[in-house]
Amino acid sequence: MIRDITLGQYYSVDSVIHKLDPRVKLVFTILYIVSLYVGSGVWCYVYAAAFLGLVIILSKVPVKFMVKGLRSILFLLVLSACFNLFLVDGNVLVKFWIIRITDNGLRTASKMVIRMVFLIMGSSLMTLTTTPNDLTDGLEKGLGFLKVIRVPVHEIGMMMSIALRFIPILIEEVNKIMKAQMARGADFETGGLIKKAKAMVPLLIPLFISAFRRASDLALAMEARCYHGGEGCTKLHPLQYHTRDYVAYVILILYLVSMILLGKLLG
């Protein structure tokens, strides 16, 4: 189950999308999410799907890999779909015992599911094609203007990159500890909610301890390399826009504008 979370994992392959400046991809993610909300209606979603599909094809990340990431939010999806499906008022389509499905409910539920699926796929596409380091570099530089109002942009960027970097390590750690406790007869699968929660104790305590240990080791290693925050710190690979990045921006803006127009025309 834990292995299925693709959010925050980098898929290493050489593609146009991978080469783009991380700032472009950040803007892409935000604009894409916005585009999902400006237009509604079947054709807008088809358009959004086609655009996302094109980007996925360009990124050379296997679709299977992306769909796997969805599995982890399946529960959330089903839950919110059910809420909308059964609780939204409108013209009743199906009535069965206390359950009734309305046309509005159906519409909201499917809209919700489509948006969420695209949202997750769009943002996991960003993390799949951008190394955590690039991503935080992009964030730091892209949000650098916030320094004026005393937002610790560098520190936030550093924390994010460390957090992202440690996701796969901690996942591996969870698997290892899980196996070790299973070898001692621990059972993580059967039983009710309370029993399952109790079964997590032998997993979580060693995990926290190891996270703290890693944190203190890392802090020591950073200090040993004279890390003292972002002040006066230069980059090994400073971010620079290339032609392809400008092209990507233009495409993005065209996409958003056409989406708004499409929404207006059909809505």
Next chain:
Amino acid sequence: MQLTLKSVSYVYNSDAVEPRYAVKDVSFTLNKGEFVGLIGHTGSGKSTLVQFLDGLLKPTSGQVLCDGEDIFEKGYPLRELRKKVGLVFQYPEHQLFESDILKDVCFGPKNMGCSQEEQLERAKKAIALVGLDESYYTKSPFDLSGGEKRRVAIAGILAMGPDILVLDEPTAGLDPAGRDEILDQVERLNKEEGIGVVLVSHSMEDVAERTDRILVMSGGVLQYDDTPRNVFRHREELAALGLDIPQVTDICHTLRDKGFDIPEDILTVAEAKEEILKVLKKS
């Protein structure tokens, strides 16, 4: 009990163009009470292999048989198997979680469904087996030294009363004194309690003197399955696999190459001394 691996393979990225074999077509049988050394380079598939023995990892192909029964057959009681095969992972001290040592060692027996008294009895026996005394019972596992933590973790497995104890590099990261202590204790468990042992290591020295049988893994393939003496006859072949032979065996090989009449299957310093003295007396 008897554990048999029947041409097991494990593939990473099975859907990739070039599948990578972690373990490829490995077969062997572990008999009761045997002391087996499993040797190989880093990444040779040792750690993957030991997880099959405990049913924690399902091989991509092949069978794992416990007393003739396929352990991955539907409905096979894997938890029963895990009682019989105790697997101690690398750095097992990272799995400790309870507030005191006695409770932590009780975790295994508790999961087996033992009564409170039996849990304590088993735990106390296991703690004694790894050479720790009663004063440790109430200590926190996080206040111990590295070697002590590891012994507590091994006790946690021993408390389940395994027939076969599988140790994945139990001496990694320990100083020489701690290493010898752990290995001596494992050897004693084998000799006195009759527990079968699989000792995973990449140190030839560790296994040469103690084991009855050595399995050599290389690139996921089982290269040798023989007695230590026979395995270490293959000095050149092992060197090609990136593995050393014990230093004393190496010296004897060299002396033999120089024309001294010393057998090539020497494993211990004591044996080497005898043989060298014999040669000296003759000359």
